[in-house]
Amino acid sequence: MMTEATAKDKGLIIDILTQSFQDNQSVNYLIPPDGRRLNRIRALMDYSYETCKLFGKVYLSDDKKGCALVSFPERKKTTLKSLLLEVKLILNGIGFGNISKAISREKAISKNYPADPIYYLWFIGVRPDSQNNGVGKQLMRDLVAESERMKRPIYLETSTVKNLPWYKKFGLDVYNQLDFGYNLFLIRNGQ
Incomplete structure (x- = not known):
């Protein structure tokens, strides 16, 4: 649970x-390949965590080996805190050179969302030393159940081809694919 x-x-x-996304x-795509790469990824995860705390939910598996960040895009508002989070992300994470890349990618992805509220699974991760032990599977079951209770379809993206069959087990299918110099698979359920 x-x-x-x-x-x-x-x-x-x-x-x-x-740890889960350092090779993703x-x-x-958004992290400059410099000596600060891992710290920059941490900054991205910090931004994502804080954004989901404001406009969604953050979950931890009971064994504390896995987690999920969920966003409800229609709740997102521009506030002083959200602006400060974005500045912090630019300074510590993506850098000034990747701002337009990040905005363009976000725009291309969000064009694929319906007008109705969605359950956006931003990140799901399991500690690398605990993967393939059912932690992610239980988290995903719980997330699917919650999205059904909320009557919201799950939307997410992945660039990891080997994860596609795993998502399919939970009734999620690829509905579009975008090319950013790598393939980004757009996935949803209930359609």
Whole structure:
């Protein structure tokens, strides 16, 4: 089972996501390939965590080996805090040179969302030493159940081809594919 994360879980969640996504094409598309790469990925995960705390939910598996960041895009508002988070992301994460790349990619992806509210699974990750032990499977089951209770379809993206069959097991299918110099698969359920 998953539980909603508390402020004391933030460091653990950022660690799990940084470890899980350090070799991810979609994440590294926005991260400058410099000596600060891992710190920049941490900054991206910090931004994602804080954004989901404001406009969604952050979950941790009961064994604290996996986590998920969920966003409800229609709730997102521009506030002083959200602007400060974006500035921090630019300074510590993506850098000034990748701002237009990030905005263009976001625009291309979000064009594919319906007008109705969605359950956007931004990140799901399991500590690398705990993968393939059912942690992610249980998290995903819980996320699907919650999205069904909320009557919202799940939307997500992945650049990891080997994850496509895994998502399919939960009733999620690729509905579009975008090319950013790597393939980004847009996935949803209930359509």
